[in-house]
Amino acid sequence: MKIIPFLLVLLAAVALADEGGFKVVVNSRCEQASISREDLSRLFLKKAARWACGDWMQAVDQADDSDLRIRFTDEVHHKSLHAVKAYWLHQIFSGQDVPPPVKSTDEEVLAFVRGHAAGIGYVSKGTPTPGVRVVDVRP
């Protein structure tokens, strides 16, 4: 019987941990159910543009100072935000590329993804996502 309170505490802890998580969203025309972490990182760092849902994927990022951006950067790029900013400064001034556009709210990210057939973004786990497809991130 003692195991039930323990499981409840564990479930609550998992739920709390997920609260700060993110989910990856793509345009509803995209039929992919999942994306690998590496492919996701490449698309957001613009090291690759091609993926299953388009030759020229268009990533959209969250605001620099958001917890969501920090978590995404850590879990997907396996880098600090500082390192990713340095990467983009190098890309910009070497003329290679510019970072994905930044949106300051989940709603703006969703609007971008709905409006771009090859759009891909991420929003808070608890945000409703009508009109877009949520894809799982494979480790």
Added chain:
Amino acid sequence: MLALAPAGKALAVELADGKLSLNGFGQWAYGNSSNKNVYEAATPGGDFGSGSFALALHAQMLDRGTIAAQGRLNRDDGTANLDWAFAEWRFSDAIHFRVGIVQHPFGISGDVRDVGTLRPFFLLPSGVYGTSGITGEAVDGGAISGAILDEASWSLRYDAYFGSLHLPSTDPYDKLETGFRPGGTLVPVEDELDYVAGGRLIAATPVAGLSFRLSGYATLRDTRAAVMGLSVQYATDQLDLRAEYFLKSERGQETGALAYEHAGYVEGSLYLTSQVQAGLRAELYRAHLLGYGGPRPLLDHRELAATLNYWFAPGFVLKLSGHLIDGNRFAHPVAVDDAILAGTLERRTLAVIFGTQFSF
């Protein structure tokens, strides 16, 4: 439509969902040097007047097509430069084609040589990136770049270019061959090498942060100049280790004399706290002019340097560096011929540079 990010928050000015973006960088420094030798921003008696500011514009016209340009204002000499301006078409992830004035993809810092927030020291190593004429400012012509291999463990990217290469340089060889004259100087000029072909390979290894670069170029129509070298970098959030070595062979424009130059350095920097960074660098540059047996001060540069930086943000830093220099290839009096003729040229220079570098 228009989003101008508040300071310290985000990068740049974005228009139309990132299709048009404006970025910039700049720097200012105070520098002081000893023994009447001028070294970069450091002058005898001190100089507050060194500074520059640049703006870069990227316009994504189509999914595959981009136009980009960067202009720079230099307070030192009052000049305005067009650093690069090109159009790019992306055939695939493996082939990006550029035409126009493109950056010189060379070594670790060749294509970002003026952006101070991308390196620990205020100054890049003089032998590789200074007025030695090894790294170019820009290539007038065409370039292709892309990813050859992009796996989770290894990645291999390439750059290849062809055209006219602009090299900032001071050339002591003709002076050594023809003799010193009263009032003679070593003024940096932009040397232009035509019909140059070159490239760079960048290999990122399974060890996170460890990468190797192989860079080189040569003139195709004659044997005037050829450069080849290797770069190694290990960069983490706290630590940045860099080492580069280049060999250049060059034939003097006026005398036709053959010269070889060796340029290399080892550099390490470490974040002591999240904002305080310290770094050390040892640099060696040595030129050999075949058939020349005279004094060598204008052919040598050995340097030990240390820096202490305070980063307010990734795009805003204060840097204080000290440079102990032996040799006069890059540190010498303005009237260098007079000093040599009078026997007053001092090989040793101590330079201190304090400045800020920023980018957005």
